Amino acid sequence: MLSKIETIDAAAHPFPRDQEDIRKYMRAPLSHLRFPGLDGYFYPPPADEYRADLAPADGLPGSDPEMMSHQLLSDGKADAVILLPLTRGLLPDIDMATEVCLGTNKWLAEEWLPHDPQHLFGSIRINPADPDRAIEEIERWAPHPQMVQVAVPLQAHQPYGQRRFRPIWECAAHHGLPIAVHADSLGGNEYWPTSVGYPIYYIEYAAQYPVNYIVHLMSLIAEGVFEDIDNLVFVFADGGIDMLFPLIWRLDSDWRALRSVTPWVKRTPVDYLRDHVRFCSQRLEGPLDAAERPQWLESVDAEHLLMYSSNYPSVSIQDPGAFEDAAPLLRERVLSRNAMELYSKLSTPGSG
């Protein structure tokens, strides 16, 4: 049992050594078909997206449990790491997308989690477009002492508050598992990445895409999901906390006038955030002047909503030292307490 945790890395991304490695954890006949790779981008990053120095000699960056443990845990950057593997996007073949999730979960449980049961934790990948089998998969892994959350893609064909997804969120909440939302590999049949069409350049795409979380969040609030499922928490792992309050202000403002259309929304939207929403620090967006960061962290309610994440093995990997200037209580909550309170298995590994 971890009695004292100093720093929790709420999102690091483990990759297979070779992107085809997942295949051996998938079942026939789907394992015999082709499926997209990890880098099937509409907007290929012009420079490396992942740090080449974090790759083992025989694999992709972030594909060696030994190396990741050494770099994140032994080097003292974190005392526990939550692994959030990516899948292959919104595949048109729903069964294939589900099978990739199933294979990814087996791969994580066999190749990563046993490596350090005290300090490595995992995410259960599910395909939200396949609710019945998503629920089966949550039920399968929920008892695993190291599986601490359910992970879904940020990209979606419908915002996540809509009623077809409700049974998935109810199942996860029943097992005390938060839902982590993170941009997935882009190999699938996505809608265009903005509501006004296709940008031309990668920088446009990369800067704005995470902000799509607000569509999911507003949908979850407006459809009463947080009102109906008391202990459900969504973790937006691509960051974007900087955009939260300006956008939620709009929802609050309109809700005060238009409440009668959605009377199942009982609280002012902003009042759902502390109980139901968390953000990973990801790139730690913030003020132009770094000297203003401590006040900025207070104004976005980082004390209650933000969890440190390294985003390993990204080139924009973040160090917990980024919070050195923050007020002590806020710093402690962002680096560990917010995650400790959210993920009970972190302090009681083995209890299931």
Added chain:
Amino acid sequence: MAIRVCRIEDLPPGSRKIVPGGRFGIGVFNRDGDLYALANYCPHAGAPVCLGAVTGTTESAASYHATWVNEGRILRCPWHGWEFDLSTGKSVASPTRRVKTYPVHVESGYIVVKD
């Protein structure tokens, strides 16, 4: 001070009258024989709230299930649609925000508002 609004028969059930009084005028409403007087000023953005529809509102026991309640007891602001309870002046969505209300009664056949 007391404002004499009109004779009671000149404000039949379902009608309203806006009279000078307070800083913004006062709306007097007859709802099924019950009288209400509210400042003609919305606490949200200053609209003449007493010109809005007298209507009902919704409540809900679960997502996607809305029931229509309090017909005739809700004043809906004509600008942004904020809903206020006619009898208390409180916003339905944010009860800490309210339209100012005034005591109103009938005296010698006349409706009288205490400003």
